[in-house]
Amino acid sequence: MAETAQEPEINDEDLVARTQNGDPRAFDDLVRKYSSRLYGLVYNMTSNHEDTNDLLQDIFAKAYRSIKGFRGKSSFYTWLHTIATNMTINFLKKRSRSYKMSLDDIDNGVQHDPEFIELTSGPDARREVNLKELQVRLNEAMMKLSNEHRAVVTMFDIQGMPHAEIGKILGISEGTVRSRLFYAHRQLQNYLQEFLTT
Template sequence: MPEVDRAPSSGEVPVAAVPQALPALSPAPLEEAEDRPGRRPDPDLDLVERARSGDTHAFDALVEKYTPKLYGLVYHMTSNREDSYDILQDVFAKAYRALKRFRGKSSFYTWIYSIATNMTLNFLKKRNRRRNLSLNDVDLSIENDPDFIEATSKSDPVREANLSELQQRLNMAMQKLSVDHRTVVTMFDIQAMPHAEIARILGISEGTVRSRLFYAHRQLQAYLEDFRK
């Protein structure tokens, strides 16, 4: 698995300094994210074995299965749909070439998620700081989401802003975060991954994940101050 050198963020603090009440909104654990001892077998094992023996259709099935999830990761980190498309194509191409070296120490999901994360981080480090947003349309089912209903009911700015404005503000706020902070916010808040899984994919401790989340949320509060009045 390719490694990316990640310098600790300036906002990181020791675990003990992070309030314990942080994970108030604990996300539901992902089904595929169980790499702990005694884990159940990798559900993709059969497809992976077939793909390793040259069955391209088996790998296509894996691509089809994981494209939406990995796309979410890359898109929310880049806020650019064209870049996300290109990065994800490269991710699967690289994964296919590296498949023979996949030893099954982690699930295929964790493995390919790590590749996608590292390639996205590398891309963001090379990309210019100023980059236009290229956003997807917002699914109109958002209007039935309890979080959206609550946000529009209690916050005048959110209620007054149309969906497009809200989307722009959220993405701009995300892009103001450091890459490390954006990564954990994407994984935890948007993709609902548990701390342990994020720690495993990023190769950091759970305490560091919590620390980064704490400071990322604090920054987001400042960036979205007028939406929370």
């Protein structure tokens, strides 16, 4: 279920060392490597494309400015995700409640996803699912969670991170990650009842 935390083809340590020695192209490689993944993290916490774009720029700018202070006590992946999560939560605390959702298009690949097929055409499918409606309802349900619970759900359910990694990023124990997930799932069940099979 959980994806591996680091992709082996590019060595983060090497790229970080080169950036620390003044090679900005090495940092570009890190941006290329992590921008898509961090986009998913920030977008699923904000439900707004424009906010995500601005935040992602700020996150990489902050990481670039701070990379000299990175001593490798954790992996670069964890360090970068910690910056991203903290900045996003701080942003959400300041954002007004009257924000508008600005959702990205759903990739066509979803039509071939076994989980989506099971959800929409299985024998116990409750109803025919309108993809756009499902997207809106999922985002509304996510936004009803607290920022901290949404962060855990995003990292675990959407991005497939293991509990231990989430704990490191948020600076909490694995037990706290599990209890937040349990509570968040229970809330989401209520919001998404009509899309869930019995």
